[in-house]
Amino acid sequence: MVAGKRGLFIFNRDLRVQDNLALLAICKQVDSLDCIYVHNPAQASADNYGCKQLGQHSQQFLLQSLHQLDNELQLFGQHLKVLSGPLISSIDNYLQHHQIDLVVQSAPYGTDEQRLADSLANKLSDLGITYQQVWQHTLFSQTQLPFRLSALPAHFTPFRQKIEPLFPDVANSQALISMPPPVTKASPLAAFSRDTKQHIQDFQGGCQAGIAHLVAYFGTDAPLTYKQTRDQLDSWTSSSKLSPWLAWGCLSVRQVWQQILNYEQQKGANQSTYWLKFELLWREYFHWYLQRHQHKVFGFSGIHGRAPLTTFHADYFAIWCAGNTPYPLVNAIMHQLNQTGYISNRARQIAASCWVNELQGDWRYGAAYFQQQLLDYDVAVNWGNWQYIAGVGADPRGGRRFDLEKQTRLYDPDERYIRRWQGEATCQPLATRDAVGWPMQTCAEAVSAGNQA
Ligand SMILES: Cc1cc2nc3c(=O)[nH]c(=O)nc-3n(C[C@H](O)[C@H](O)[C@H](O)COP(=O)(O)OP(=O)(O)OC[C@H]3O[C@@H](n4cnc5c(N)ncnc54)[C@H](O)[C@@H]3O)c2cc1C
Incomplete structure (x- = not known):
């Protein structure tokens, strides 16, 4: 076991190693590190409105993503542990068996997830363990926004007009060079089977598959006609198809943004390449909209x-x-x-x-x-x-x-x-x-x- 400061990194919807600002932050602060993902099987049973939080398609994508994340971590001498159960009790149980000084995770953007993270912060504070969150799901940080969150424009267009002048300020994606060694030895990803053969169309979960898709899409001329094709109902190249990897954090939105800028430099910017950024701004808007309106985003009366x-x-x-x-x-x-x-x-x-x-x-x-x-x-x-x-x-x-x-x-x-x-x-x-x-x-x-x- 390595002496010094011991860290625990909790992956959630940031299932990648590169340009993971929260992972970078903990790697700079500790001498040894464990990386975990907490899978709560309760999400796969019926919940709100008789629907599951995690359906079968997402479960499969998640499973593939966790395996690719583990593969990627192994390149850095690390590995992924998957704990099964509710977040707080799983972490509590883990901490009873491991001495940890610092816990870090990406700041969750979902309202329920933020509530859980607050409970986790309280629990860790009781145990005398330092806890940090790093916000990283959006193009801009809250301090970069040219308005207070409480003054978020009520509609997309004024939001876009205020944000577009900030385009040059989108941070470059950041590479991870090395990681501290694990606190504990590797064990196979016990909670999940390795059977990831079946995948849906071309959507294969994982950070490696995400990068491969990003490179493939921007290796074609499809982005040059995106604005004309994006409304088609059933074509693989009519739109970027990046959303699953973005949603699970296999790709960061900054990586996608940078790829668009590189593409514009090589092939020339046009209305379509702008429109890809325009759609990413819709994503940005709804992310800040949820932070602004919180539980009202789920209420019948809106x-x-x-x-x-x-x-x-x-x-x-x-x-x-x-x-x-x-x-x-x-x-x-x-x-x-x-x-x-x-x-x-x-x-x-x-x-x-x-x-x-x-x-x-x-x-x-x-x-x-x-x-x-x-x-x-x-x-x-x-x-x-x-x-x-x-x-x-x-x-x-x-x-x-x-x-x-x-x-x-x-x-x-x-x-x-x-x-x-x-x-x-x-x-x-x-x-x-x-x-x-x-x-x-x-x-x-x-x-x-x-x-x-
Ligand atoms: C009722 C409804 C529910 C939706 N639910 C989701 C969802 O759960 N997850 C999700 O990622 N998208 C959702 N969208 C938005 C949009 O339909 C998808 O992001 C898009 O179809 C994904 O395909 P793509 O990656 O090829 O998008 P592209 O057209 O290539 O766009 C690039 C990226 O821009 C963002 N984007 C595109 N359209 C929108 C939009 N209308 N609003 C916000 N961001 C957008 C996405 O991140 C997308 O990957 C929803 C739209 C509607 C109308």
């Missing part, structure tokens, strides 16, 4: 406290989730989501609009279902986008309704997407009474009511 005129019908929710609605385009989208864990931005907007407008559902159920199904689930971006579409968030127009026939004409004129994902409507009449006896519309009535609105 950030303005105005409840929408929607409700929850279990039957409608079931047909929407299963892709069994009267709307072929929506069915195709939900089938793709269920089978792959990924759908395009346009598809997300259409499916979300259908749930809140056509099926008049409580938007939070839709958001929770996306949380379960999306491979790239990001708490700030998902709930922020859902609020936007439901009209309880940052949309200056007070919500979006996508005309499904028009969307089909525009984005799937020959219905190839609908056929590929078997979206042909098979809607069954719905129950006419709900569980407590209130009359309910049939599916067909819901459609015509929706069309008249």
Whole structure:
């Protein structure tokens, strides 16, 4: 065992070694280091709104990411330990068997995760162990923002206008050169099997796969036409497909930003390369939006406290989730989501609009279902986008309704997407009474009511 200061690094949604500012910070401060990830199996059982926090697609991506992280750490003479159980009790148990002086992690951006981190800070303070958090999920730090967080612009456009002058201030990504040796010996990643053969389409979890995808995408001309292609429903190169690696922190947003700048230097900047940055600014906005509005981002009435005129019908929710609605385009989208864990931005907007407008559902159920199904689930971006579409968030127009026939004409004129994902409507009449006896519309009535609105 190495003498001197002993550190513990807790990975969460920062599953990479390079440009991991929190990992760099602890490596500079300790003589020996253990690296852990705490996997809570409870996340894989039904939670909010009958949906899981971690669905099967994400579980697989996470598993692959942990193995690649372990491989990457081994290049530095380190290894990853995976603890299984709730965060606080797992760390408590670990600390009973290991003497640790400093614990560091990336500052979590999710509201529940921040609450857990506060409990962890209290626990460590009781034990006399120093605890540090490093904020690193955004392009800018809070002190770089040209406004107080409480004065975050209510809409994206004024936010973007204030942020764009700061573009030159985005920090370069930082390389890790060496790491202190482990506090304890390596043991295999016990909590997970090594069977990572199966992966979804081309989305393979992990920091090495993330870098490989980043290099591959920017090794093509696709970024030069991104603005024209990004709304396509079903093409691998129409958009960057970087979101799963960004969401799990296999890639940092600064690494992606730098890659765009390098690309612009080599191939020339145009509207499309700008638009990639523009979309990363949407991500940035929703991350600060969550910090600003906290629990209101999850509330039915949203950030303005105005409840929408929607409700929850279990039957409608079931047909929407299963892709069994009267709307072929929506069915195709939900089938793709269920089978792959990924759908395009346009598809997300259409499916979300259908749930809140056509099926008049409580938007939070839709958001929770996306949380379960999306491979790239990001708490700030998902709930922020859902609020936007439901009209309880940052949309200056007070919500979006996508005309499904028009969307089909525009984005799937020959219905190839609908056929590929078997979206042909098979809607069954719905129950006419709900569980407590209130009359309910049939599916067909819901459609015509929706069309008249
Ligand atoms: C209802 C709804 C829910 C969503 N849930 C999520 C989610 O959980 N996780 C997630 O990463 N994205 C979410 N998005 C945003 C967007 O659909 C995805 O980021 C994008 O489709 C991912 O594909 P891409 O990486 O090819 O994106 P690209 O089009 O290549 O964009 C590059 C990056 O910019 C960011 N970005 C793109 N569009 C948006 C947007 N509308 N809002 C914020 N950031 C954006 C993402 O980080 C993305 O990887 C949601 C959108 C909607 C309408």
